[in-house]
């Protein structure tokens with residue numbers, strides 16, 4: 001166990017660029033590494049992506065292990081698991097962080113099983129038990145009713161997947177320096193059972209909720225007939241529609257719109273919430289928004305404790321008025 005040193009991040013890519021979650025993982029990894037007095041490295045797997053190493057360093061990595069291979073040009077479970085397993089077995093980091101994205105959720109368990117270690121999935125926070133040199137994965141459990149703290153004390157590396165947007169990237173610092181270590185991993189076509197034939201982008205409205213700079217969220221106080229206006233306002237502002245759980249439970253909006261403990265975590269520049277009371281299970285998914293505007297007819301609604309601007313009033317009056325005023329401004 002004492003051979004294991006340092007914290008490592010899996011540098012997930014999105015079409016030859018670093019995926020946004022990679023920058024978030026670097027921020028989380030940097031914090032953990034600093035608390036443990038350790039080094040932070042990134043495993044960068046791909047083909048023709050060496051240029052991204054300096055970006056990983058600018059966002060917090062001390063070292064980048066680069067595996068460049070034509071068979072890593074597209075993500076496949078087989079090739080990536082083999083290459084990452086080779087890097088982890090050789091360099092033995094104490095902890096490895098992945099995004100809780102489709103790729104991270106596919107890759108992390110497979111590599112953890114090969115390494116015979118544990119994986120805490122879907123964490124929203126990381127804590128450090130410095131005395132025992134343990135990284136603690138914090139995640140909602142039992143349907144979100146408790147926050148579980150998960151440790152992996154008897155096996156290394158300790159592995160985690162972390163929800164996108166749960167951590168905030170560090171500001172880019174191009175003056176940071178680090179080392180790039182090129183790794184040779186043997187991969188052949190027979191290792192890879194899957195080939196990418198084409199790439200079809202998922203269509204999820206104009207803007208993905210997790211990436212949106214503006215979120216217009218609907219709660220139970222928005223009557224069914226007014227949901228169209230919420231969508232219209234989101235479109236007018238170039239944003240995405242968010243929701244609370246009751247609307248999803250009632251089938252009024254799709255589960256991809258749910259914000260909160262059992263939904264998505266958002267960090268937009270502007271969040272506007274209509275008819276939302278401000279239950280903690282919702283606010284954990286939007287409380288880090290830069291500006292929060294809340295519309296609720298109840299002046300005691302807890303959402304107002306968080307709001308930058310609170311409007312006490314009826315959604316049925318304020319929403320149409322806001323939409324028509326914005327249209328007017330845009331028109332002129």
Ligand SMILES: Cc1cc2nc3c(=O)[nH]c(=O)nc-3n(C[C@H](O)[C@H](O)[C@H](O)COP(=O)(O)OP(=O)(O)OC[C@H]3O[C@@H](n4cnc5c(N)ncnc54)[C@H](O)[C@@H]3O)c2cc1C
Nearest residue numbers: 144219220221244245260261262263275276277282297315
């Ligand atoms: C384990 C667990 C996990 C959960 N996870 C999530 C989660 O991920 N995300 C989530 O959102 N919730 C989640 N919930 C549910 C959460 O506890 C709340 O019930 C939910 O967030 C409340 O949604 P709401 O604010 O839309 O509804 P309500 O709490 O019913 O609030 C509606 C608000 O609308 C206002 N209102 C009503 N009519 C009008 C009007 N005409 N004009 C203006 N205001 C009006 C009311 O004053 C009220 O404040 C979870 C619950 C549990 C138990």
